[in-house]
Structure formats: structure tokens, C-alpha cells
Amino acid sequence: xxRLGADYYGGHDTLxxxxxxxxxxxxxxxxxxxxxxIIVETEGYITGDPACHAYRRQTTRNAAMFGPAGTLYxxxxxxxxxxxxxxxxxxxxxxxxxxxxxxxTEGFDLMADRRNEAFKTGFxxxxxxxxxxxxTAGFRNLCNGPGKLTIALGISRQRDxxxxxxxxxxxxxxxxxxxxxxxTTTRIGLTQGVDLPxxxxxxxxxxxxxx
DNA sequence: GTACGGATTGACT
DNA sequence: GTCAATCCGTACT
Numbered sequence: 432x433x434r435l436g437a438d439y440y441g442g443h444d445t446l447x448x449x450x451x452x453x454x455x456x457x458x459x460x461x462x463x464x465x466x467x468x469i470i471v472e473t474e475g476y477i478t479g480d481p482a483c484h485a486y487r488r489q490t491t492r493n494a495a496m497f498g499p500a501g502t503l504y505x506x507x508x509x510x511x512x513x514x515x516x517x518x519x520x521x522x523x524x525x526x527x528x529x530x531x532x533x534x535x536t537e538g539f540d541l542m543a544d545r546r547n548e549a550f551k552t553g554f555x556x557x558x559x560x561x562x563x564x565x566x567t568a569g570f571r572n573l574c575n576g577p578g579k580l581t582i583a584l585g586i587s588r589q590r591d592x593x594x595x596x597x598x599x600x601x602x603x604x605x606x607x608x609x610x611x612x613x614x615t616t617t618r619i620g621l622t623q624g625v626d627l628p629x630x631x632x633x634x635x636x637x638x639x640x641x642x
Numbered sequence: 643g644t645a646c647g648g649a650t651t652g653a654c655t
Numbered sequence: 656g657t658c659a660a661t662c663c664g665t666a667c668t
Contacts, residue, residue: 474649476649506648506649508647508649509648509650510647510648510650512651514649514650516649529649531649550652560653576650576651578650578651618649619649619650620648620649620650621649622647622648640650
């Protein structure tokens with residue numbers, strides 16, 4: 432399956448692309464190896480949406496959202512975690528799709544190593560945690576949340592924010608899975624725009640972060 | 643200069 | 656259920 436191009440990310444409105452990205456595969460190629468997973472949960476953030484980081488104006492933090500379609504927007508949240516977004520609007524317009532969960536397809540060992548390493552190098556109170564991905568629960572725990580998948584794929588805000596999915600080492604293949612039912616719901620964890628039904632996930636998929 | 647908070651996570655009661 | 660923990664950009668003063 433081929434890497435998706437700029438025409439894909441700019442080919443439809445943001446909410447449509449958020450739905451179409453379900454079943455596609457997010458890939459990161461690094462010197463340590465390839466990690467990848469099928470996108471099973473997304474959220475759309477659009478113009479006029481108060482929860483969208485680009486709602487007010489362009490700033491240093493959200494600048495990547497105003498880049499061309501196919502740009503990666505990575506931001507840090509709650510002092511700890513990174514979340515990744517795919518820009519789906521033309522240059523100068525700030526709309527994006529948040530990737531919230533993956534079903535791992537490649538590089539399981541590397542994913543587990545990165546997640547466990549994050550515990551060790553993180554704050555003291557979480558040092559005892561480990562992930563055993565040979566168990567069903569451990570495997571599911573690799574990428575079933577926006578902060579988790581960013582760690583598992585080795586994506587950093589400093590290096591990867593504002594990079595291009597069209598030409599960079601992080602990209603999306605797709606779609607690699609079809610024939611599933613989709614669920615549409617309100618988004619997770621927001622304080623604004625809580626009633627907007629812009630969250631989409633693959634029905635019945637056990638890697639979705641929250642039902 | 644400085645206070646504040648953001649689309650999360652995991653430990654603990 | 657509750658709590659706080661790799662920041663650092665933003666919105667004030």
C-alpha cells in the first residue's frame with residue numbers, strides 16, 4: 432500500500448477525512464526500526480470550533496496547523512504527553528484530525544521498548560510500570576490512546592512537529608482495512624465544544640481508547 | 643515577569 | 656473516583 436499524498440489530505444473537508452483515515456495505517460520509519468498501526472479512532476477539529484487550537488489565531492504553538500494539508504501538528508499536553516494531528520486544510524487555514532488510537536501492525540517489540548523506556552525516564556512515581564506485549568492486555572495497551580501511540584511510534588514534538596506526511600519519515604498508508612462499521616460520538620477530554628459529534632472510531636475494535 | 647492551562651495517563655484510595 | 660506529573664506557549668501585568 433502506498434503512502435498517501437498531499438491530494439488525499441486536501442481532497443475533502445476535515446470531518447470527512449477524519450472518517451476516511453479510519454482503516455489507514457500510520458507508519459514511522461526510524462534507524463531503530465519501523466513501527467506502524469492501523470488508525471482506529473480519530474477526532475476532527477475545524478474552523479469555528481472552540482476546541483480547535485487554531486480557533487483564535489495563528490500563534491507559535493499552533494503554527495503547524497496553518498501549514499499545507501499533510502503537515503503533522505504535534506503538541507504537548509498535561510506536562511507529559513504529545514498528541515499528533517494531521518493537517519487537512521489549505522495553507523493559512525487551521526483544521527486538523529487528531530489520531531487517538533492505533534491497532535499495532537509492525538514493530539511491536541520496539542513499541543513496547545519505547546513505552547517502557549518512557550516510564551523509566553519519566554517521573555519517579557511511574558518507574559515500576561512495565562508493559563508485557565505478549566499478553567492480550569499488554570498488546571492492547573501499546574497504542575490505545577493519543578499519548579501512548581506517540582510514545583510507541585517514537586514521535587517527538589521537537590523533531591516531528593511541522594514535518595510532512597507527504598515526504599517525511601512519518602506517513603500514512605491506506606486504506607489497509609475496510610468493511611467495518613463506524614461509530615460517531617462526541618470528543619474526549621474537552622472543556623469546549625463538548626457537544627460536537629466529531630469523534631469517529633471503528634465499531635468493536637478493542638484498541639479504541641474509550642467506548 | 644509571572645500565572646495559568648491544555649485534545650492524557652497511571653498510581654493510589 | 657481522585658490526584659498530579661518531562662513543558663512551554665499564551666495572556667495577562
